[in-house]
Amino acid sequence: MARTPASRGTRAATLSDVARLAGVSVATASKALNGRNHVHPQTRERVVEAAAQLSFSPNSLARGLLAGRTGTVGLLTSDLVGRFSLPILIGAEDAFGAGQVSVFLCDARGDAIRERHHVQALLSRRVDGLIVVGSSTDPRPPLADAVDVPVVYAYAPSEAPDDLSIVPDNVNAGRMAVEHLIACGRTRIAHISGDRQYSAARDRAAGAQAALDAAGLSLVGEVAYGAWEEGWGRAAAGMLLDRDPEVDAVLCGSDQVARGVLDSLRERGRRVPEDVAVMGFDNWDVLTTGARPQLTSVDMNLEELGRAAARALFEAIDAEHGRGIHTVQCRVVVRGSTASAG
Amino acid sequence: MARTPASRGTRAATLSDVARLAGVSVATASKALNGRNHVHPQTRERVVEAAAQLSFSPNSLARGLLAGRTGTVGLLTSDLVGRFSLPILIGAEDAFGAGQVSVFLCDARGDAIRERHHVQALLSRRVDGLIVVGSSTDPRPPLADAVDVPVVYAYAPSEAPDDLSIVPDNVNAGRMAVEHLIACGRTRIAHISGDRQYSAARDRAAGAQAALDAAGLSLVGEVAYGAWEEGWGRAAAGMLLDRDPEVDAVLCGSDQVARGVLDSLRERGRRVPEDVAVMGFDNWDVLTTGARPQLTSVDMNLEELGRAAARALFEAIDAEHGRGIHTVQCRVVVRGSTASAG
DNA sequence: AAAGAGCCCGAAAAGCTTTTCGGTCATTGG
DNA sequence: CCAATGACCGAAAAGCTTTTCGGGCTCTTT
Structure with missing residues (x-):
């Protein structure tokens, strides 16, 4: 059922609301909902019920602010109109969607100014990583800004040999x-x-x-x-x-x-x-x-290329950053x- | 220039860092950077310089948490593979990008379960609104979940007459x-x-x-x-x-x-x-x-349809929510x- | 010279969640 | 019956920005 007019403006329920309804503290409510131990099963159930009743959904902003990680990535294309970006995008969205990561989509339209603008916006949103999708397989200059999150170049490799690029063979x-x-x-x-x-x-x-x-x-x-x-x-x-x-x-x-x-x-x-x-x-x-x-x-196999880029970014976020140009195999x-x- | 290995892990500069470097309080730094008055021009300049030196970029999470608005929207497609979603998506991205709004892209692949999953994720990220792009012009059921942000249906109209839909004619x-x-x-x-x-x-x-x-x-x-x-x-x-x-x-x-x-x-x-x-x-x-x-x-004119959907969502966020099915004209x-x- | 006005700056709170640590209650063993 | 232990819950801080309000300083006016 879609939002009714009356529900508009009633701000979303917070953990405090849930805790109050369940008669516990916010700390306990948090632990109960996140499966932490040291919570009595009966208490946990009360909290879970309260959360369901208020259709509580935790505020990812607060969570990300605290954790220093947002669970978001930026997908920066050079040219969405061309027909090669879409399958890569589909593959990446597929791989990330399964991993609870949300994707910001930006299209630079082949304009370097616009690209920098988008990079700045994505960084201010504290994305955990970036995939840069080129419009042809010709090498492209690396991002102009200093970026302190991992970057994976897809389709068009970066001209900088220390960057990680994934391209078709x-x-x-x-x-x-x-x-x-x-x-x-x-x-x-x-x-x-x-x-x-x-x-x-x-x-x-x-x-x-x-x-x-x-x-x-x-x-x-x-x-x-x-x-x-x-x-x-x-x-x-x-x-x-x-x-x-x-x-x-x-x-x-x-x-x-x-x-x-x-x-x-x-x-x-x-x-x-x-x-x-x-x-x-x-x-x-x-x-x-x-x-x-x-x-x-x-x-x-461009969808697979998109998935591979997503996987590579995952690894770069969690562990060490790969380097060099990797290829994805094709098929007849x-x-x-x-x-x-x- | 891309991120150097050394810069990894050095967390991004915060407003406190800027304020400290400029020798002012965080409050003053905030006002200086946001163009608020009651800041001495000389002080402002010191702050701006400090921010530039640290390549400070304000944390949108904290900002969104405080403002109750994130400047993000969700774009939920039913089927990215089909050729009609892409131009709509391009138009919407275009309209939003100009308005400082970032777009979360989700593809439900025609699966209702996946759609609900994505809606929940988007709500927890506190998007300001939602665009639902159908895969054909046949009417589709409205979103299954109660959503307390505006929703615009594009291409496929919602079956609920009180929803706002934008479709080709x-x-x-x-x-x-x-x-x-x-x-x-x-x-x-x-x-x-x-x-x-x-x-x-x-x-x-x-x-x-x-x-x-x-x-x-x-x-x-x-x-x-x-x-x-x-x-x-x-x-x-x-x-x-x-x-x-x-x-x-x-x-x-x-x-x-x-x-x-x-x-x-x-x-x-x-x-x-x-x-x-x-x-x-x-x-x-x-x-x-x-x-x-x-x-x-x-x-x-599907790109224009995407732009129209974005504009309609803008209005629904800022003012009152439109209703009914609107059409976008075509051309020979x-x-x-x-x-x-x- | 004193008082008032105006301009600047800083302290603090709000926004929401998670984690740590300390505290309370009950239970069990001696 | 008392002490100790363990189970469970709550207070508080951290994460970062913006806004409000109060306070201090300087300059002017009487």
Whole structure:
């Protein structure tokens, strides 16, 4: 039942109220409710009943003030709009929620001024720690302010090597993708990627190249860098087919690019996966499951990355602060676009 | 510069520290930093310098404890994974961030138990208010617990008429969509929608019908309800063209459905927009801008909805609590798929 | 020169919980 | 029956900030 108008303004019950109703002191009431010993079972029950009757809920502010720990953390994103922050945020919220920790969400919108502002606000609220989520996997400068609580950088690593960062393993993602294509019997593999400015694009390409080298194969053509868009995928696939018609697999830098590539292949009468296998990165389900055929993709496990960041922050709060860049493994999600060659 | 190892454990400076360094009492220090009068300018300056030197930041816990107001709100989502929560969340965070309010983010994952758990946690943290974000526009039961702070329901309205809810106007969205198609010169309009279980689908269809009635037109065939998926859009468009080949516009229940419809039309050799205009709902840019041609869509203004919810909560905290269901207007974003008939 | 006025500053309380330590009561053993 | 022990409860302090109110100082005015 929602708040009734009458109940508005009646300030929440305090421990004193509970103690008075139960006929004990506040100290006893506190001990009774917190399961401390040296309280008579009968007394405890009276207190618990009184608390229930007043729907008492302890004031976390007072508790935090006393304990020097609030059970809150700050989650500071650089760009909530981009699609990579959300799964990380979901994972972190999941991990913290289970541990009785509440999460302050702040979005800096890529603005350094706003970021400092939020950091100051979070510190004044005495958060126990901070997770800084970047908007791309390119390294970012560490927080500008002196912060006396642990900080974990997620997705974008900190440029300071002594900071703790947790990032996806794009090199290995590229390697696993090519290994999957090779396992499907493909040997003439091209790579159409996104914006070269992004380390994610370069890292995936490097991993792909490593896997090709290991198999004694070489890429069909050069890596085609462009933009993270369907339109680029369509255009690049057209050029690719004109230049290298013998290609039997296209590794795409993202699912968006892959959708464009699929479109072009269909228009040119190439069957997927019979003639050409296609796969993407990110495993963005609105794109992968709507595609025809459904799109094989490398899932970067961003939710798990968020959980890992939360766990790392937990440890840093309770014990010693880790350092360096840690990676979270990815996985290939196989769908129709890379079924084995018939 | 990030925290150095040495600084760890040195508890944050308190007002006493500042006062001691400045050679004044804590009361004077407080007044000096908060711009209260009856402080000598010279004294004030000494205090401000001392505070800066110690990088003092007032403890919001103590402040909140005293003031009975924390400057925090809870944002309780039912399902962060769905794509509608995020823009609302962005809008709310934006509106609050400007107002010095910090936001606790909680995700109930559609679980009532978890929701109650989070509400309890938020109340114990003494949030000043609560925003409850639903996962669909279907009405939801009000919060199970008695809550003595204002609550605003966003996206999904509360079933209790005395609660304050802010929702998108799907009826008007359907009306505006059809009006746009008519303005483009279309008269034989079909409607392929998503899951009939969703009130959003029914409301949009109702609005579309109202606009057709007003123009003296009638729908081509019946409303084709199905699923919020590309595959359904492809299948339904195929059936539509077989049955009603004279159709010159297809209003789609979502951008995903529209993408499927576009696919089918191309395969059948119908030109878009020359032969058939297509539009969707949600204005999900990865789908609309990647489409060929780019897709006209109705933007439900969810960010604005989030901001409106935040503003409403602000008012409810400071003044009187509004009631009833309020709507946020949508807008048509015109792109190539509905260019006027030549 | 004395009194009054005005300006500044400081002491103290309030806000709520937890923990420590001291005190009271009952019970048991000698 | 008395002393000792153990069980249980209460007073008080700590944690930090803000506000109120009283007191002290200086400067001016008569």
